[in-house]
Amino acid sequence: MKMKWPAIRFGCLLLAGAALTAFPASAQVAQEVETSTAGPSSSISGVQVAHTAQRTTVRITGNGEFRYQTTRLEDPARLVLDFVDTSLAVSRHTVPSKYAPVRGVRLWQSKPGLSRVVIDLFKFVPYSVQANGSELAISFVPPAAALLPAALPAARKPVKQNLASPKVPQMPLPPSLTGKELAFARPANEPASPEPQNPPADAQQPAGSAPAPAKKYTGDPISVNLKDVDLKDFFRLIHEISGLNIVLDPAVKGTVTLVLDEVPWDQGLDIVLRNNGLNQEIDGNVLRIATQDTLKREADQRRDLLKAQSDAIETVTATRVLSYAKADSMVVTMKKFLTARGDVYADVRSNTLIVRDIPSSIPKIDNLLRQLDRKSQQVEIDARVIQASRSFAREIGTLFAYSTSTGGNVFGGNTAVGTSPISRTVLLPFTSPALVVGTAVQTPGTPVAVQMPLATNLVTSGAPTSGLSYLFTSPNFALDFQLSALESRGIGKVLSEPRGVTQNNEKLTVKQGQKIPIQTTVNNTVSVQFIDAVLMLQVTPQITADGTVFMDVTVENTQIDNGIARINGTPALDTQSTETKVLINDGGTVVIGGVVVSNQATNINQVPLLSSVPLIGNLFKHTSVTVSSQELLFFVTPRILPG
Numbered sequence: 001m002k003m004k005w006p007a008i009r010f011g012c013l014l015l016a017g018a019a020l021t022a023f024p025a026s027a028q029v030a031q032e033v034e035t036s037t038a039g040p041s042s043s044i045s046g047v048q049v050a051h052t053a054q055r056t057t058v059r060i061t062g063n064g065e066f067r068y069q070t071t072r073l074e075d076p077a078r079l080v081l082d083f084v085d086t087s088l089a090v091s092r093h094t095v096p097s098k099y100a101p102v103r104g105v106r107l108w109q110s111k112p113g114l115s116r117v118v119i120d121l122f123k124f125v126p127y128s129v130q131a132n133g134s135e136l137a138i139s140f141v142p143p144a145a146a147l148l149p150a151a152l153p154a155a156r157k158p159v160k161q162n163l164a165s166p167k168v169p170q171m172p173l174p175p176s177l178t179g180k181e182l183a184f185a186r187p188a189n190e191p192a193s194p195e196p197q198n199p200p201a202d203a204q205q206p207a208g209s210a211p212a213p214a215k216k217y218t219g220d221p222i223s224v225n226l227k228d229v230d231l232k233d234f235f236r237l238i239h240e241i242s243g244l245n246i247v248l249d250p251a252v253k254g255t256v257t258l259v260l261d262e263v264p265w266d267q268g269l270d271i272v273l274r275n276n277g278l279n280q281e282i283d284g285n286v287l288r289i290a291t292q293d294t295l296k297r298e299a300d301q302r303r304d305l306l307k308a309q310s311d312a313i314e315t316v317t318a319t320r321v322l323s324y325a326k327a328d329s330m331v332v333t334m335k336k337f338l339t340a341r342g343d344v345y346a347d348v349r350s351n352t353l354i355v356r357d358i359p360s361s362i363p364k365i366d367n368l369l370r371q372l373d374r375k376s377q378q379v380e381i382d383a384r385v386i387q388a389s390r391s392f393a394r395e396i397g398t399l400f401a402y403s404t405s406t407g408g409n410v411f412g413g414n415t416a417v418g419t420s421p422i423s424r425t426v427l428l429p430f431t432s433p434a435l436v437v438g439t440a441v442q443t444p445g446t447p448v449a450v451q452m453p454l455a456t457n458l459v460t461s462g463a464p465t466s467g468l469s470y471l472f473t474s475p476n477f478a479l480d481f482q483l484s485a486l487e488s489r490g491i492g493k494v495l496s497e498p499r500g501v502t503q504n505n506e507k508l509t510v511k512q513g514q515k516i517p518i519q520t521t522v523n524n525t526v527s528v529q530f531i532d533a534v535l536m537l538q539v540t541p542q543i544t545a546d547g548t549v550f551m552d553v554t555v556e557n558t559q560i561d562n563g564i565a566r567i568n569g570t571p572a573l574d575t576q577s578t579e580t581k582v583l584i585n586d587g588g589t590v591v592i593g594g595v596v597v598s599n600q601a602t603n604i605n606q607v608p609l610l611s612s613v614p615l616i617g618n619l620f621k622h623t624s625v626t627v628s629s630q631e632l633l634f635f636v637t638p639r640i641l642p643g
Contacts, residue, residue, distance in 0.1 A: 040087040040113045042066055042134065047090065047107065047117065051099040058105060058119055060136040062089070068136070070129065077121040079138070086115045101125050101140055219266035228255045231276065235289060241265050242287075249290030252278060310339055313358045320353045320366070325373045327351045333372070337364055376503040377640060379541040379549060383498045383510075384635040385557065391490040392627040397460040398619050401452040401480040412478075413453035420480045423449040424473045452480055456607050458622035460484045481619075498537040501641065510537045513558070518570050533558050533573055541638055544583075549638040553592055554579045557632060576632045584638060592634040601626045 042064025050057050060066070064086070071080040088109050095105040103120040110116050119138065130137045222241065226234065231254045239246045242265060254276050260268050273280060279295050281288045322330065327346035330353060334344045342357030344365075355365055401420040403412030464484035472479040502508035513534025520527050538554040556577035564572035576595040584590045607620035 040064075041085050042083070043087045043089045044083065044107070044115055044117070045089045047095045047105050049095060049097040049099060049102055049105065055139045055141060056097075056099040056102050057140075058102060058138045060117060060138075062086070062134050064134055066131060066134060066136050072124065077124045079119040079121065079127070081117045081119070081136075081138075082110075083115040083117070085113055087113070088115050215270075217264035217267040217270075219264035221262045222260065222265045222268065223262060224258060224260040224268060226259075227257050229257070230254075231256055231272075234272065238265065238269055238287075244282075244285055244287040247286060247288045249288070249294050251291045251294055252289060307340075310341065310358060313360075315341060315356050316359050316362065317354065317356045318362050318365075320355065320369055322351050322353065322369070322373045324375050327353050330369075330372065334365060334368070337361070337368060376505070377543050378501055378503050379543065380501045380639045380641055381499065381508050381537070381539045381541065382637040382639065383537050383539075383555070385496040385498070385535060385537075385555065386631075386633045386635070387492075387494040387496075387557070388631045388633075389490070389492040390629045391488070392625075393486070393488045394625045395460045395462065395464075395486040395623070397458045397464070397484045397622045398456060399454060399459050399480075399482040399484070400456040400619070401454045403452050403478045405476050413455040415453040417454040418457045419451040419453055420482075421451070422469065422471055422480055422482075423451045424471065424478060424480075452478055456620055458605055458607075458620070460486045460622070461624070462486050483619075496535050498535065500537075502539070502541065504541060504543050507538060507540045511535070514560075516560070516571065516573075519568075531573070533560055539636065539638075543640060547640070548583055548585050549640065550581070550583045551636065551638060552581050553636060555592060555634045578634060584636075586638065586640045589635055589637045592636055595632040596629065597631075598629040599627070
């Protein structure tokens with residue numbers, strides 16, 4: 001009977017002397033089951049879970065003599081029993097359990113003639129198996145009575161055996177292996193059949209598996225000890241292990257020395273290939289191994305062949321009228337998907353793309369245009385710009401004049417400071433000479449209106465809103481005091497609502513304001529340019545897959561500043577602006593930014609020395625307090641329009 005390695009899930013192979021050893025007896029049984037045309041000789045008809053004598057027992061009953069293998073698997077803990085030459089004749093494939101440590105039992109037919117029973121456990125405890133013909137009993141010690149983990153039986157490790165067997169005629173020992181040390185081992189307690197096509201998730205992980213590396217290997221674990229073995233002979237061993245047909249490139253040469261212990265065979269193959277500068281190609285069940293130079297040369301030849309075939313094809317011309325996209329904006333994108341012989345042009349007038357390329361490229365261009373030439377969603381942008389201003393001013397001023405007269409001496413203020421706005425009437429002494437007032441001559445004893453020179457002049461700069469005056473006069477002394485006060489408050493608000501609709505990923509620009517002409521002279525040529533003094537909103541919306549809107553926003557508010565002197569008639573400009581990118585829900589409102597400008601000024605004019613006197617010093621001061629603030633806020637609300 002001819003035997004193939006792929007049919008042997010687990011076993012042991014030893015190459016020594018001049019022949020390959022035969023396979024283990026259990027593996028031979030599995031092979032016989034696979035190749036036999038007769039039906040299974042035994043069947044499983046029932047599974048029960050019972051608890052007796054401080055033990056939990058799983059009892060498997062059926063017909064015929066059971067032949068099986070057991071495997072312990074971790075994460076989660078479970079005991080797997082594989083029955084060869086056995087069929088399932090049960091009404092249900094899951095058996096629940098109420099007794100620890102057994103959680104339940106699962107059964108399925110992995111392939112014709114091979115049946116699997118998985119006993120799920122809460123934790124591993126010592127167990128024993130008793131077989132009696134067509135009945136099998138697996139007994140577990142409950143967790144309360146279980147021994148310490150250190151006393152549990154150790155898991156069996158793969159061993160290297162020397163099994164005596166007849167020589168396999170179809171695979172003679174390569175001469176280069178004679179006298180070399182070569183051992184091949186597999187775990188003897190692993191299942192004898194492959195995993196089913198869709199086994200339960202808990203049963204898919206092989207025994208003793210580690211977390212998957214970056215590159216996942218799925219081959220059976222092997223142990224290999226090779227020394228100076230020819231590469232060609234190593235690949236023949238891979239053929240026997242994997243069941244793949246292997247073809248070697250003539251340039252494959254060299255020897256291999258390696259020691260592997262419980263390593264997946266495909267990982268070992270990958271390591272050998274990398275060490276020898278080789279690479280592999282899989283076509284069905286044929287594995288081709290060649291040098292990297294050979295594969296690169298073949299890839300270049302295939303590319304040259306495809307290019308030559310493409311160059312031999314006559315080009316065709318196709319026109320495609322676009323509905324939503326602009327033809328000239330699609331040219332750059334389309335060129336990236338044409339062959340080296342292809343080209344594309346845009347007719348702006350008819351919004352048409354003209355494509356010239358080999359016939360096989362036209363369907364790809366059509367498919368791409370169907371994806372790109374689509375109706376874009378539209379977004380309504382509703383913005384609000386709020387300008388708020390506040391002002392406060394307070395001013396207190398005084399005016400003081402006095403005069404004394406004794407005989408021929410007069411003492412009082414100075415007309416250089418000013419004169420009092422209030423005049424008083426006095427009689428000219430008879431001893432005084434005649435006084436000319438305007439065109440009239442005033443003689444002694446005549447009443448005369450006199451405005452006294454000021455000693456202090458600290459009146460308010462603006463029109464006062466309140467005031468107080470005191471005037472005293474006598475032949476020898478006169479006093480004039482005036483107090484003026486001013487206070488004002490102001491609040492202003494300007495609301496602008498620029499609004500517009502734009503397509504997805506297209507910029508919306510809204511402006512409102514003035515254009516200021518500026519005259520310039522260059523090379524004796526007079527030209528006029530216009531500068532915007534406007535409120536401007538620029539928004540580019542992008543609708544995301546989640547239905548939110550990502551916006552690129554620029555808001556600018558530029559106004560003429562009359563507080564700065566003009567230069568050649570050109571005014572100064574006052575600008576507030578913000579630029580940002582923000583993500584917001586459909587219909588939500590976001591505050592893009594705000595600009596707050598605050599000004600506060602306090603001015604004091606005073607009389608030296610006298611202004612420093614407590615309390616009274618306030619009569620010799622002019623105090624002005626001015627506070628102003630301006631605030632600019634931007635609110636933006638996007639709304640995705642239906643359709």
